[in-house]
Amino acid sequence: MGRDAAVGAGRLGRGTPGLLGGTPILSDHAFRAHWWPAVASVTRMVGDLATAEDAVQEAFLAAVEQWPTQGAPANPRSWLIGVARHKALDAIRREARRDTKETAAQRDWAAARPAGPIGPVPDDDVLGLVFMCCHPALEVSVRVALTLRSVCGLSAAEVAAVFLVPEATMAKRLTRAKRKIRDAGIRLRVPPPDSLTERLDAVLRVVFLVFTEGHKASTGSTLVRESLCDTGVELARALLALLPDEPEVAGLVALLLLTDARRAARVDPAGNLVLLADQDRGLWNRDLIREGEHLLEGALRAGRPGPYQLHAAIAACHSTAPYAGDTDWRQIALLYAELLRHEPTPVIEANRAIAVAMVDGPAAGLAILDRLSDHPQLGHWPQLHIARADLLRRLGRADEAVDAYRAALRFELSAAERAFIRRRIVQLSPNADAGRP
Template sequence: MTAAADAADAGQAVADAHRGEWAFVLAATVRIAQDLDLAEECVQEAYAAALSAWEHDGIPTNPAAWLTTTAKRRAMDAIRRERTFRSKLPLLVEPEATVDEPTLGRVTAVELEDAVPDERLRLIFTCCHPALAQEAQLALTLRLVCGLPTPDIARALLVSEQTMAARITRAKKKITIARIPYRIPRPADLPDRLAAVLGVLHLLFTAGHTAPSGPTLMRTDLADHALHLARALRELMPDEPEVRGLLALLMVTDARRTTRTSADGRLLRLQEQDRSRWDRTALAEAHELIVAGLRGGRAGRYLLQAAIASLYAEAPSYEQTDWPQIVALYDRLLTLWPSPVVALNRTVPVSMVHGPAVALALVEALERDGRLSRYQYLPTIKADLLQRLGRTDEAAVAYRLALELTDNKVERAFLAGRLTDQGDRVDTMSRQAASTD
């Protein structure tokens, strides 16, 4: 324990611990509480207590241990109070109905650790309960286990903040009303929850790779967290092709981490990045995973996304990218996973193969569809295509819409710069036209 800290230092230490240690603290506490709501409440209380305690007593050398101990003690106190209440007032308490758990079962602590050694990954598997809809599983796990703010989860899942808040609330109510127990699943039950777990890790990484909001392009703590969990999942389920695919996708994408912004923090597009600085070790490891996965049989959505990302990374330059092969892989991916986001991403290589006019027609069809009305990258891609077609006024309108939908400060600065460029082009064209009159 250090000496007493001022309020600002204590507050910063608590904020840092929340970003980096929330999942550890919650995972440890839920094992004591055996109830996610109670565990979450105790962890929140522990963080609140840390603000005053650390200011008075100093910041502990191991903040995670301090928070975990405090949260566990609060959970044990709550359990003791509940037991006392039940023993003192037996006639006022209805006996709990026996819950049939054919797929969950009760297992010993040793079996639990053998099944899922990583405590954070164990909690994610636990929260991805099959009684909940997959969207609810994703939202609840990202909010409670990964600590993502509700607005950021809403952006990741392309819904409004109000819709997402209601979805999380309904999921928690269903758990309470239906008395769904949060039991850690047995090894045989893990495959049934794998799709949801993969979705959680992918969305967690995506929120770290490009933060939905905030002053920096990335939240490296989230990206690192997702990479760690993906590796732990690979160790747990090494023969699952989609586990290999997800890990490869995250590694290929993260290999560009240090080149995505300039020295002054400006966003650099893929064609502007210094490819010599990409992490070649990570790219090589990901390539091996992709090749092994493609040889192993029918590729799933994560493996195909990894193969697409790898083709971008392997090209000597942006212009030399194998665009036709990327379009072919996107076609396979769309057949397997007909997502509007995938369809939008496909328009970029389509524009390189068939021209911006063809790609623009596809983007406008997605715009009419309406499912991507909250997705800032649709107007961004549309603006780029319009600019390439020389339709600068329309490109400026699309950039303004993208700017309205974007909360990340670095991305907003990039879009504002593109919008200024459009204005400069319009002024130049107007002066050229006037000079010829």
């Protein structure tokens, strides 16, 4: 095997050819639902993430070739895992024949193959894959990339687009990370209780970033990549089931639910971005909002506030307002000020500036953003330029607002965001070339 994962999400999960009864054989949802448990199950068996991913890829390709003519099996996940296990064993046997020192390992893997039907993948295996991808032995920068690849099923090309690096560069990073997992003997498992807490922060961060990537959709033409949002929520829920008394886990789940509740209202039928203030709140998912608020209330009662609980409280300020004009911006500004104690970053300060602008006027918010504009961490953050442009627009400084919008267009944005900015440029300067950064 050893081929790159480009045959993964790009070819198998999205728009897979072949229909049964008018339904795609492997829809995006089906790919997402089966990829992660299959990789976890095979990794548990063979002890090597790279081999497991290659084997699951081959199993999905076999499904694409066979299911349209032979029909989908009654239990697609068991079929995929079974085929992947056979392919992983075949690969190990080939390696063992090339290196006689691995003959013993070959016998071990062959003996590990279940003889009977494949049952549900244990939750510990599913979560164990996440903890493996977030192991402290791995560089922080590669943990998110490896999770997007191994857990979410993105191809190397798609992960590369998220991090704005060439595909070959990302493929090498992922290969090095998997090799390190193998050589260091990192096992697929949920850490024991005595080390679980110290590992939790890294996992929560990665889960949050997975969801955020789906929410903002760095790649592709859609504003929301639904499968990544779903996976982020699923990961967070699994962690909450593992640690029901940990308030920051509950805070993360609440944050994701309250944010995801607005998914249907974020774009109009034509695919245009709809700002929060202009969204049809009747489209918001009230069940998710109620669940998120309930989880947040329980977390706050624990008396151990943390950044995810504060982020969720800010999201709740929006979800509880019947109309945009009823939003408690003063409370949001206070929550951001408290959040700065936990996350003293310029990004949090920039978000606080927006709340301050809603309370004290655009000039007050702009003064904060202008102080941040030279910060090296924000130099390539398009949202800073977008926020400045909006405040300049509200102050009647149209030419400066157009310049700020154009500055934002120099950076990576979704197609919907680019279209929104260009419409704003035309509104402010009808004769302007909206396509010019």
